[in-house]
Amino acid sequence: MSLDDRARSLPVSADAGARDPVVNVNSLTKRYGEVVAVDGLTFSLRSGTVTGFLGPNGAGKTTTLRLLLGLAQPTAGEALVFGRRYRDLDDPARRVGAVLESSDFHPGRSGREHLRALALAAEIPASRVEEVLALVELVAAAGRRVKTYSLGMRQRLALAGALLGDPALLVLDEPANGLDPAGSAGCGAFCAGSRSRAARCSSRAICSPRPRRPSIKS
Ligand SMILES: Nc1ncnc2c1ncn2[C@@H]1O[C@H](COP(=O)(O)OP(=O)(O)OP(=O)(O)O)[C@@H](O)[C@H]1O
Numbered sequence: 001m002s003l004d005d006r007a008r009s010l011p012v013s014a015d016a017g018a019r020d021p022v023v024n025v026n027s028l029t030k031r032y033g034e035v036v037a038v039d040g041l042t043f044s045l046r047s048g049t050v051t052g053f054l055g056p057n058g059a060g061k062t063t064t065l066r067l068l069l070g071l072a073q074p075t076a077g078e079a080l081v082f083g084r085r086y087r088d089l090d091d092p093a094r095r096v097g098a099v100l101e102s103s104d105f106h107p108g109r110s111g112r113e114h115l116r117a118l119a120l121a122a123e124i125p126a127s128r129v130e131e132v133l134a135l136v137e138l139v140a141a142a143g144r145r146v147k148t149y150s151l152g153m154r155q156r157l158a159l160a161g162a163l164l165g166d167p168a169l170l171v172l173d174e175p176a177n178g179l180d181p182a183g184s185a186g187c188g189a190f191c192a193g194s195r196s197r198a199a200r201c202s203s204r205a206i207c208s209p210r211p212r213r214p215s216i217k218s
C-alpha cells in the first residue's frame with residue numbers, strides 16, 4: 001500500500017483536536033553566539049492536526065525542530081512533546097518519528113538492513129520493516145546498499161525509518177526534498193489523511209511574502 005493509498009484508508013476522527021496539546025513550545029529561544037536562531041517562539045499543536053512551519057532560509061525552522069527533538073538545548077524557554085522533554089519520553093520511537101534535514105545512513109548497509117537495525121534498537125518487530133518499505137515504495141531497492149541510492153530514495157528511506165514505530169507525532173523537515181512529483185504528492189496526501197490520529201509538523205521554506213520569523217499554518 002503506498003502513502004497515498006494509506007492516506008485514503010485512514011479514518012477521520014470526530015474528536016480530533018479535542019485532546020491535550022501534543023507539542024507545546026513556550027517562549028523558546030536559541031542563540032548560537034551572536035546569532036539568535038529562535039527568538040521567543042510560542043505555539044502548541046493538538047492531536048489530529050497537520051501543521052506547516054513556514055519561513056525564509058535561516059528563519060529558525062530546523063533549529064526549532066531540533067530543540068523539540070532534544071538534539072539541541074534551548075537558551076531559554078521550553079519545547080515539549082506529549083507534555084515532556086523528548087529525552088524524558090517513555091518509548092520515544094513509538095511516540096515520535098522524525099526526518100530532519102540531514103539523515104545519516106551507514107553507506108554500506110542496504111535500506112532493509114538500516115531499517116532492521118533501527119527496529120532492533122527500538123524493539124519493533126522485523127515484520128514492520130517490510131510494511132514501511134512498502135509504504136514508501138522502496139521494496140525493489142531495499143536490498144541495495146544505501147550509498148547507491150538517489151536523493152529521493154534516501155528521503156524515502158528516512159521517512160520509512162520515521163514511520164517504523166507507527167508514531168503518534170511525525171516531525172518532518174523538508175519532507176518532499178528530493179522526492180519526485182508522485183512521491184511528493186503521496187507525502188502530502190499521507191500527512192493530510194493522517195490528521196485523525198496525529199500532529200504532523202513540517203518545515204518548508206516559503207519565501208514570498210518573507211516573514212522575519214517562522215510562522216505556523218495548520
Ligand atoms: N549549530 C549551529 N551553529 C551556529 N549557528 C547555527 C547552528 N544551527 C543553526 N544556526 C543558525 O541559526 C539560524 C537558523 O537556522 P535554521 O537551520 O534553523 O534555519 P531554517 O529556517 O531551517 O532554514 P532553511 O530554510 O534554510 O532550512 C541560521 O542563522 C543558522 O546559521
Ligand SMILES: [Mg+2]
Binds near residue numbers: 062
Ligand atoms: Mg531548515
